[in-house]
Amino acid sequence: MRRKAQQEYDAIVVGSGAAGGMCAYVLACQGVRVLMLEAGRDYDPVTETPMFQLPKDAPMRGAGTPEKPFGFYDATVDGGWQVPGEPYASAEGVNFMWWRARMLGGRTNHWGRISLRMGEYDYKPRSRDGLGFDWPMSYDDVAPYYDRTEMLIGVYGSNEGLENTPDSSPGVLQPPPAPRAEELLTQKVCGEQLDIPVIPAHLAIMTQRQDADRLSRELWPNNPLAQRVTADSMRSRAACFYATPCGRGCSIKANFQSPTVLLPPALATGNLDIVTDAMVREVTVDAQGRATGVHYIDKTTRLDEHVSARVVILAASACESARIMLNSKSAAHPDGIGNGSGLVGKYVMDTVGAFVGGQIPALENMPPHNADGASAMHLYMPWWLYQEQAAGRLDFARGYHIEFGGGRKMPGFGFMGGLAPFTEGAYGRRFKEECRRYYGSFIGFSGRGEMIPNEDCYCEIDPDGVDQWGIPTLRFHWEWSDHELNQCRHMQHTFRDIIEAMGGNVTSTVHDDGADAIAAPGQIIHEVGGAIMGDDPRRSVLNQFCQSWEVDNLFVTDGACFVSNADKNPTLSIMAIAWRASDYIVEQLAQRSIG
């Protein structure tokens, strides 16, 4: 997609993923003329998704490589933890892994679709336990935007009324798919023996077609243009047919990806232009230090281009947006735009991750059946020990949820990886029988926990590094606190207990030291923070509407604005917060109080 800037723009949106896509959609629907700049290539999930191909059809059996860490078919057609020509550094002893999806739609193409709302505790964590920071807004302020986002993108799930696990408004969620065998067994054992709730997961996958007329009216009362483009887009989406892996993308648009759900209606308004292969280098300012536009490198010509607009919205992903701000130095902003507080790049957080795998005899010899389901999990365990934590009975302050799965999935590379130890000595017909017996009997439990922001986790401009576009690169610093490491130990022991309660055999190492179990920083690809919001300009970068305290026409609507990183995977909250910020931008533009 390469439409050159041809008119005056009200807003430049940098990035096309969850935050950029949402801002473009909400702004364009309300008549704001938007130019979107995407650093990666154009990408069309409808024509480019290898939904039905088998491992045998792929080079190297579809196996992961440094270029395609999640295998040949992964929807990230360009990007990964390493991007050629776009390096980054880590401080000594740190192994930060920085995922960049260089493509239209960014990470929304590959993500897990897990769409959990942050709850009332999650917006005021410091008030509860004295650690980290409170958000400048409350759950109630964001709740209407969660509703709208879920209605727009299509999320399945249920309302269970559990502590700090918010319900959606009536008519918002789609029905969750029924659980599969391993999920039913896990639910039964966790409920009866361990008192761990196992409830329908919330995922941005449609189990039924959207009611386009009702939803578009409820989302956009009194806005015929927005109603029309939204309803048309909804009508073009099909429900999940329960067969292919979501991580490859979805050509029938049953799952949420920015290029299938946010960008088409935004483009249909006529108010959005998109330029891909546009690597933004810096935000430009006038003599008063107000944003005037951005410089970007046209990757196809390697030329430096400049575009102007009344408002600049950074949605390039948490650390990339921080990088652009730090690289935007001027007389008015000697330490980078909007960085008077010195906090740009600070308080970067990822999700705490740890895993234990098991083999469950009760699941052996399952008859052939459709275990694909909606590709991802149908059930999960929300954090269940709030009261124990509040009573001081745990040695870590914040919770985690559990994602789990197994079943008779498509045999791919790495398949039957856990099988070998169970087939000792087996050859020939017996080996085949053993494989049939064990296929579908393996299960894995992954914890996804909250990390508390700390002073030692940040990114800064690397004084020695530039990328192939001549743009200064980032250097990452990281240190986990005991809260994260102890939480990981708790995960390890809990997952072992679940597997054993199911009568299973643990097949991976259970670590007693959380440091041995914890995923590398950045590995879970939930990094947020770096331009945190707050209610004090001295101690935050943005206000609650993602607006820079110092530059009133500069907004940062991606994960960089996060003040905490609850265990509720960030994408849904990014979109809700971006929608809220976009409504504020529309208001401010109309009042001419910015731009």
Add this chain to the structure above:
Amino acid sequence: MITRRAVIRNLVVTVGGGSLLSACGGRVSLETLAPGAPPRFYGDREMAVLSRVSDLLLPRTETPGALDVGVPGILDGLMAEWASEETRVEHRATLAALDTELGARLLGDFLDADSASAEAALSAVDAEAFAGDGVEGYRGLKGLVAQAYFSTEGGAVEELGWVGVPGRWDPCAQRT
């Protein structure tokens, strides 16, 4: 859902270490060795030993065997195009050690042994390897053969009964 981390961990477990993850980069044009085409990685003896081991591990029964679906050719392609130099060296060493060990157990050439004797010798090597002794890299080799087999249509669909496009999810069990 098996998470990203689990997938990576699974890969590491499967290949018996992280070495295969350090694959050579860039080129992606692999496919199964065409019938009659010369191997690109294996020598004649290696190819013969690997083929025999694959056939003994996954013979043709009511469903296709390892040779029917081209397992040796798949592994030849993986080693030629995907594996790092370190992995290649280890893999060759494993095949050679296995050949030697089987010869010693059979008091003759493994390739000349009848099926029953050869399978008995392999099962003994297998048991020893999983007890933590024996031929280094053997467990990884067995895993690779099995993975190559089950990544084919014959292995996945005919043998395991995996259903590619099963239609909508209508379970008979209800959540209680």
